[in-house]
Amino acid sequence: MKVLAAVSGGVDSAVAMARAAAAGHEVTAVHMALSPDPALTRDGARGCCTISDAHDARRAADRVGVPFYIWDFAERFAETVIEDFLDEYRSGRTPNPCVRCNEHIKFAALLERALALGFDAVATGHYARLEQTKSGPVLRRAADPAKDQSYVLAVLGVEGLRRSMFPLGDSTKDEVRAEARERGLLVANKPDSHDICFIPDGDTAGFLRRRLGEQPGPIVDRDSGDVIGEHRGTHGFTVGQRKGLGITTAPPDGRPRYVLSVEPASRTVVVGDRGGLAVSAIGCGDAVWCAAPPAAGDRVMVQIRAHGRPIEAVVTGASADSFRVSLPGAVSLSGVARGQSCVLYDGDKVLGQGTIEEASATG
Amino acid sequence: MPYLDHAATTAMRPVARDTWLAAAEVCGNASSVHQGGRAARRILEDAREQVAADLAVPAPWVVFTSGGTEADNQAVVGTYFARHDEDPRRRRILVSRMEHKAVLEPAQHLEPADAELGWLDVDRAGRVDPGQVAEILARDGDDVALVAVMWANNEVGTVQPIAELAAICRTAGVPLHTDAVQALGNIAVDGAAATTTALSAHKVGGPTGVGVLVVDPVAALRPLLRGGGQESGARAGTANVAGAAAAAAAIHEAVTATAEHAVRVRALRDQLLSGIADSAAAEGFEYVVNGDDEGGLPGLASVSFVDCDGDALMMLMDGAGVAVSTGSACSVGIPKPSHVLAAMGAPHPAGTLRFSLGWNSTADDIAAALAALPRAVERARRASAVGGGRSR
Numbered sequence: 061m062k063v064l065a066a067v068s069g070g071v072d073s074a075v076a077m078a079r080a081a082a083a084g085h086e087v088t089a090v091h092m093a094l095s096p097d098p099a100l101t102r103d104g105a106r107g108c109c110t111i112s113d114a115h116d117a118r119r120a121a122d123r124v125g126v127p128f129y130i131w132d133f134a135e136r137f138a139e140t141v142i143e144d145f146l147d148e149y150r151s152g153r154t155p156n157p158c159v160r161c162n163e164h165i166k167f168a169a170l171l172e173r174a175l176a177l178g179f180d181a182v183a184t185g186h187y188a189r190l191e192q193t194k195s196g197p198v199l200r201r202a203a204d205p206a207k208d209q210s211y212v213l214a215v216l217g218v219e220g221l222r223r224s225m226f227p228l229g230d231s232t233k234d235e236v237r238a239e240a241r242e243r244g245l246l247v248a249n250k251p252d253s254h255d256i257c258f259i260p261d262g263d264t265a266g267f268l269r270r271r272l273g274e275q276p277g278p279i280v281d282r283d284s285g286d287v288i289g290e291h292r293g294t295h296g297f298t299v300g301q302r303k304g305l306g307i308t309t310a311p312p313d314g315r316p317r318y319v320l321s322v323e324p325a326s327r328t329v330v331v332g333d334r335g336g337l338a339v340s341a342i343g344c345g346d347a348v349w350c351a352a353p354p355a356a357g358d359r360v361m362v363q364i365r366a367h368g369r370p371i372e373a374v375v376t377g378a379s380a381d382s383f384r385v386s387l388p389g390a391v392s393l394s395g396v397a398r399g400q401s402c403v404l405y406d407g408d409k410v411l412g413q414g415t416i417e418e419a420s421a422t423g
Numbered sequence: 424m425p426y427l428d429h430a431a432t433t434a435m436r437p438v439a440r441d442t443w444l445a446a447a448e449v450c451g452n453a454s455s456v457h458q459g460g461r462a463a464r465r466i467l468e469d470a471r472e473q474v475a476a477d478l479a480v481p482a483p484w485v486v487f488t489s490g491g492t493e494a495d496n497q498a499v500v501g502t503y504f505a506r507h508d509e510d511p512r513r514r515r516i517l518v519s520r521m522e523h524k525a526v527l528e529p530a531q532h533l534e535p536a537d538a539e540l541g542w543l544d545v546d547r548a549g550r551v552d553p554g555q556v557a558e559i560l561a562r563d564g565d566d567v568a569l570v571a572v573m574w575a576n577n578e579v580g581t582v583q584p585i586a587e588l589a590a591i592c593r594t595a596g597v598p599l600h601t602d603a604v605q606a607l608g609n610i611a612v613d614g615a616a617a618t619t620t621a622l623s624a625h626k627v628g629g630p631t632g633v634g635v636l637v638v639d640p641v642a643a644l645r646p647l648l649r650g651g652g653q654e655s656g657a658r659a660g661t662a663n664v665a666g667a668a669a670a671a672a673a674i675h676e677a678v679t680a681t682a683e684h685a686v687r688v689r690a691l692r693d694q695l696l697s698g699i700a701d702s703a704a705a706e707g708f709e710y711v712v713n714g715d716d717e718g719g720l721p722g723l724a725s726v727s728f729v730d731c732d733g734d735a736l737m738m739l740m741d742g743a744g745v746a747v748s749t750g751s752a753c754s755v756g757i758p759k760p761s762h763v764l765a766a767m768g769a770p771h772p773a774g775t776l777r778f779s780l781g782w783n784s785t786a787d788d789i790a791a792a793l794a795a796l797p798r799a800v801e802r803a804r805r806a807s808a809v810g811g812g813r814s815r
Contacts, residue, residue: 088742129738169809176806177735 061180062086063225066170067120069113072185072228074120074245075236079227080183081124089121089128092170094137094257120245133165140164142258146271149295152322153399157256163215171223181223188213189229190221197221199350201408204232211366214403214413217348268295277327281311282320282336294324299397300337339396340421343384344414351411353378354404361405364396370405383414425745425791429781430577430605430723436628436673436782443630443669453662454653463664470671474635477678478614486636486657487667491604491623494636495525498600498619499571501644503533506568513568517559519543519551520766521576523602548715549581549767553588560595569598574606578750578763578777579714580723582610589616598642608677609685609720618642628782629673633666688722688780691789695778696724698793706797708804713769722780725750731774731803739802743795750777
């Protein structure tokens, strides 16, 4: 197959590229430039945007012996990922930019372009197991549970998965590092990265404040209805957040307060005690299915964060583009924020995902 | 491998390689007085005289540099300071919008040192209007430090009326710098036309890392590199003797063969363009040829393919084993929009490929490019239709 290996400059994508080539595929390496001005982007963020990342990616491709190109997706990245990130915060939601990037850039723009240019598949360094069966692709959690990235890949859906390769799915990170060393890939000792790549200093609140401006409003205690503080903008808050709330008047019961909801229209941040975060039903839109949609009554596992704990749930309804799950009474989730991705699993098999639109305490 | 990117660099000529290796056998610093030094110095001065003869200038006018970029930087910065120190009113640097970054960036870098850029517009073919230059210099020439207009453009091959511009500048008493890096070997270059002329060895089959700045002594340039007094004080640093010798050998062969070479590569270019026309008619794609079709460089064709992305085209051609360029690659590998195509008002800059021919180009190269092109264009159009990753 003609395989396009997306190389970030990090160890994972370098080894994925090497494995695709070793498997006999005709591999071409492509580094996606996502920053509008690579020279100005600082190092150390997730390996996406910097000149030194592009250099490392190029050298890894040299070592593997495959052609290397840089494709410029900066404009599309700014339009779809950064603007979406800001819009979501503007409307009181909590986006996951890496999921959006996978959806719009890595597996839409890149995959579409690759197919148009004559490639058969795109290989990345994500950790997830993908098997192409007669009845379609099957996406499962990675062998290394600590590195599992199936959560952010669910958004690919059947069509995207059909054209994808994840050569690292059966390996642990240690094995990948060791293999990188064996293959002489100089990126072997690069640290993992977890920042949002377009916020290299890690100051998300500061980034949002600069881009969205200050829009002060009240912090309201749900139980008493009292205004117990002021904030500089609802975008600084996410449901479930406890730290840095800036409460100036201690609530009467003295218990810690958590953000329960963010209401940008009235610029209100509603807080309450931990019990207020309990959720027993989640409704999702923009569903993308990686397998046949489940039926009402099916027992599934749900995960709502990239490294969140999967939780048992029962499907109460599912269609091509939405689904609802109820969470049996004994289990409750804390900090379910609108805008987050909710991924459904059957055991370790990914069924699909949706964007959380509502979370309620009543099933 | 079919190679159609000679404007980026070209294969080293055997005579340059042989000269280079022979000169590398000599152990001696050209500034040393002992016999080894004298042997090296002799090779260096032989090279200088050879280059001078080929450019029809006196030998002392030839200054060896580390390449075309240094020659351009030296000319712009060195001329500016010489002129501005002499008369602080001389602040303006008139540059054409077609200039290479090796001229534009040093000029812009001088802005904190009181310099001001004045832009010379170009027509759709990329040509500077000598009338505009004459008018500016006649109206308020007292504040002009220098004029910089490249002899032939690296992206589209447009050739400027250097003799005419030189006469205008000479009359006004203003120095003219010309970057003749792409012109040398493709069209006749008179080293005495402009006040300073930049050349590069590797573009004509010499080694990389060697350039020449031809300097009319009236320029009284301020040197960029100091500390050693080599090159008669014009450019400090131990002389690159073997490089200079190889450069001289390559330049000599290129200059001697220019007329014959031009005829040969123009015929190949015509084959290429008529092949593209046939293929466009057969496959139903559209394209435009940028630049000055008649008067431009004989071996360069800048072609914009409508609804295509130049990067994708270049990659697909590369995949088919054919080396071409988008004409505007930067060191990071991320294409920037071409200031040259923008200045000319080129209609489809994003889909541009530069085909450039050199001393060892053959009809087989053209045939290979034409064979690979239709499929590349078809795929690039499909990729462009899905919209991802277009050049900025």
